[in-house]
Amino acid sequence: MSDRAWALVDANRLAEARSLFKMICEMGEHDPESWMMLGALHAEFLDMKDAMSCLQKSIELDPSYPDAHLNLAKILVKQSKIDEAYAHCKIAVDNDPCYTDAWQLLGGIQEKLGDFVEAEISSRRAIELIPDNVSCHANLALVLWKQGKLQEAVESYQRALQIDSRLVVAWMQLAAVYSHLNAYPEAEQCYRKVIEIEPLRGEAYGQLGDLLIKQKRKDEAIEAFRKALHIKSDDAGVHLQLGWAYQSKRQWDDAIVSFQEAFRLAPDNVNACFGLAAAYLEKGMDGVALGYFQQALRLDPDNDEIRFHVAQLSGATQPSTAPAGYVRRLFDDYAERFDSHLVGELSYKGPELIHAAVMDVLGSDFEKKDILDLGCGTGLCAPLFKERALKLSGVDLSEMMVDAARRRGLYDHLTLGDITVALEGVNEAYDLIIAADVFIYVGELERVFELCSTALRRSGLFSFTAEAAQDEMASFVLETSGRYSHSKRYLNQLAQSFGLDMECMRNSVLRMDRGMPINGFTVVMRRP
Known part of the structure; x- marks a missing residue:
């Protein structure tokens, strides 16, 4: 009877095999193999309770039986009982060091437990036993990736795909590794291979779209997102990605x-709500934008950027400065069109205004200076001040802005970071510090002035632009534009507090905004 039952398993007649093994075990059979196989067949038919009972009986009859421990471990993994699964899988390999399936599962369990080093060892052991096992190579690649061994992970995925060129999960994961390596063309090829194999795999189109966004191929990205939604129209994440693509x-x-569609599908998605608010704000629909920002803040009460926008539009308690992350993202996104938009469309004059004021104050002083450009952006001040610089340094919070400034080739030194951090511990290092359109993102200026007064040498100059607050009694005001304005009284008070002499404060039109002039001050102060 036992031989017939095993023959039915070999013939893949599993229902008949299960009935026969059940009969064998009910007859008082004390064969651990029969109990193990009955347990495995119960698991095949998703009868997990009986499966576990049979496998435990098999282990009771033979505590060192590897097959029983392995099959029980598989069930425990599905039940998310990872620690118990690990214990049984370890017994399996300890009792049969050449058990490939057990080593493979053990590697997967160790990966789930976050023990990537041991997972790598187990996966390599499985490959030693069966070098052409595609799953083992894919598992090894995954744990190498999670250890940050990206190039080794690429090689392991490539070996897996040499064995099975249609293994979609390997193509998807290889694409992700290439993306981490900034190897975007290679990642794109992987996603397109997935689409070739499975044309209806919407996930691949979504990931491809995200990759194309990183390459600034926005129209192609939008097309990819649309294809993903044609396959799966209720994917809130892809609707969100498409929204950001249109926003860009x-x-x-x-x-x-x-x-709106992303938010309808996922009402607790703060990013979708924030996207709506930001888009309405750009359209000048401040009231609608405020409603969505307030809703987003309810979803994420600790989000400083959302709270900043609520304050911007509602006049609520004003933060002392714009959140660093918000400013960084704003200018990373803005860097590509910064010069053409700000100078060409908004008639931005900040660098020219500062340069003219500084030159007037310097007069006949033609000695070259050590100059620091705070919030240097793309480097619009550099061409104006380079010839007067002994050394020209710049600092900016946005990586994309710093990259653009570096491409000008005019700065002797550039720093990526917050302006206050860059000034910490700097004593009498500069003859001139400039800040063009920087303080529109900083309300409370005490710390900046303190650091600048210390960083200046004797007779050094500090020159900047600031938007003019209409309320002269206020120190600073967060305007509905999201920019800070400052009062003349406050700027004079700061100069006095930090021992700076006011050389000039000129009324200036800093730029245009929606056809209206933005009034402000061009200021030059001197450290005595």
């Missing part, structure tokens, strides 16, 4: 449609 192209109405 300044197609506010299309962005709103996408964000």
Whole structure:
């Protein structure tokens, strides 16, 4: 009877095999193999309770039986009982060091437990036993990736795909590794291979779209996101990605449609709610934008950026400065079109205003200076001040802005970071510190002035622009534009508090905004 039952398993007649093994075991059979196989067959038919009972009986009859421990470990993994699964899988390999399936599962369990070093050892052991096992190579690649061994992970995925070129999960994960390596063309090829194998795999289109966004291929990204949604129209994440893609192209109405759909599908998604608020804000619909920002703040009460926007539009308690993450993302996104938009469309004059004021104060002083450009952006001040610089340094919070400034080739030194951090511990290092359109993102200026007064040498100059607050009694005001304005009284008070002499404070038009002039001050102060 036992031989017939095993023959049915070999013939893949599993239901008949299960019935026969059940009969064998009920007859009082004390064969651990029969109990193990009955347990495995119960598991095949998703009867997990009986499966575990049979496998435990098999282990009771033979505590060192590897097959019983392995099959029990598989069930425990499905039940998320990872520690118990590990214990049984370890017994399996200890009792049969050449058990490939057990080594493979053990590696997967160790990966789930976060023990990537041991997972790598187990996966390599499985490959030693069966070198052409595609799953073992894919598992090894995954644990190498999670250890940050990205190039080794690429090689392991490639070996897996040499064995099975249609293994979609390996192509997807290889694409992700390439993306981490900034090897975007290779990652794109992987995603397109997935689409070739499985044309209806929406996830691949979504990931491809995200990759294309990173390469600034926005129109192609939008097409990829649309294809993903054609396959799976209720994917809130892809609607959100599509919304941000439209947002990056300044197609506010299309962005709103996408964000609305993402928010409808996922009402607790703060990013979708925030996207709606940001798009309405760009359209000048401040009231609607405020409603969505307030809703987003309820979803994420600790989010400083959202709280900043609520304060911007509602006049609520004003933060002392714009959140660093917000400013960084704003200018990373803005860097590509910063010069053309700010100078060409908004008639931005900050660098020229500062340069003219400083030159007037310097007069006949033609000695070259050590100059620090705070919030240097793309380096618009550099061409104006380079010829007067002994050394020209710049600092900015945005990596993309610093990269753009570096491409000008005019700065002797550039630092990525917050302006106050860059000034910490700097004593009498500069003859001139400039800040063009920087303080519109900083309300409370005491710390900046303190650091600048210390960083200046004797007779050194500190020159900056600031938007003019209409309320002269206020120190600073967070305007509905999201920019800070400062009062003349406050700027004079700061100069006095930190021992700086006011050389000049000129009324200036700093730029245009929606056809209206933005009034402000061009200031030059001197350390006595």
